[in-house]
Amino acid sequence: xxxxxxxxxxxxxxxxxxxxxxxxxxxxxxxxxxxxxxxxxxxxxxxxxxxxxxxxxxxxxxxxxxxxxxxxxxxxxxxxxxxxxxxxxxxxxxxxxxxxxxxxxxxxxxxxxxxxxxxxxxxxxxxxxxxxxxxxxxxxxxxxxxxxxxxxxxxxxxxxxxxxxxxxxxxxxxxxxxxxxxxxxxxxxxxxxxxxxxxxxxxxxxxxxxxxx
Numbered sequence: 001x002x003x004x005x006x007x008x009x010x011x012x013x014x015x016x017x018x019x020x021x022x023x024x025x026x027x028x029x030x031x032x033x034x035x036x037x038x039x040x041x042x043x044x045x046x047x048x049x050x051x052x053x054x055x056x057x058x059x060x061x062x063x064x065x066x067x068x069x070x071x072x073x074x075x076x077x078x079x080x081x082x083x084x085x086x087x088x089x090x091x092x093x094x095x096x097x098x099x100x101x102x103x104x105x106x107x108x109x110x111x112x113x114x115x116x117x118x119x120x121x122x123x124x125x126x127x128x129x130x131x132x133x134x135x136x137x138x139x140x141x142x143x144x145x146x147x148x149x150x151x152x153x154x155x156x157x158x159x160x161x162x163x164x165x166x167x168x169x170x171x172x173x174x175x176x177x178x179x180x181x182x183x184x185x186x187x188x189x190x191x192x193x194x195x196x197x198x199x200x201x202x203x204x205x206x207x208x209x210x211x212x213x
Contacts, residue, residue: 001043008046014053019046022062037092044090044122045073047178051213052076052086055205065112072110072117078202084171085115086206090122091131101136104173105155108166116171116198118206126184128175133189140167167191171198176210186210 009016019026026046033039052058057079065071072085087107104119111117123131143151144160144167152163171194176186188207190198 008050015050018053025063041090045088048088051209055209082199083115084202085117086120088120101139109156111169116196117169118172118174120174120176122176125177127180128177128184128187131175133173168195178213
């Protein structure tokens, strides 16, 4: 990872400036990554930042809500206009609707109100299509509609009402498969129930950045 990170820094002045501005936070994350899987999680965040900063229309803030606090990894400002939050997570298992739904649940608790939020899910394999986000959200909504209060309470929500409050903060999910080719590297699923509409041009720019990696 050190060699790879050095290559990103050497090849991108914008990423180098980003890493320099946030070096303390990045070092803290790397020191806290106790095993190979945790280091790969941090790598996914840094690689996403590297790809997003290839687009000069994008300004990127790292942990704008405070280091160590519950909040998204990145805040994107597109062309100096509206902001959106990006939370990066990595699946450590083969994608499936049930398991992926649990991953999304964990990230919903980190989404603040008043700003559009996107969760980036990094997966391995041949295509981003391997993760059925629509299916995963249907599973979660079906459990909420069935009033399965115990399920959501056990996962840190105030029952089904708490789940829906957080779910409506989710503007979209970007599935990112770095090992895929072309458009199969990244797909965008939009939550049409979200309270705040996602800025389409900004979301499209992020999608294209992840596809370009």
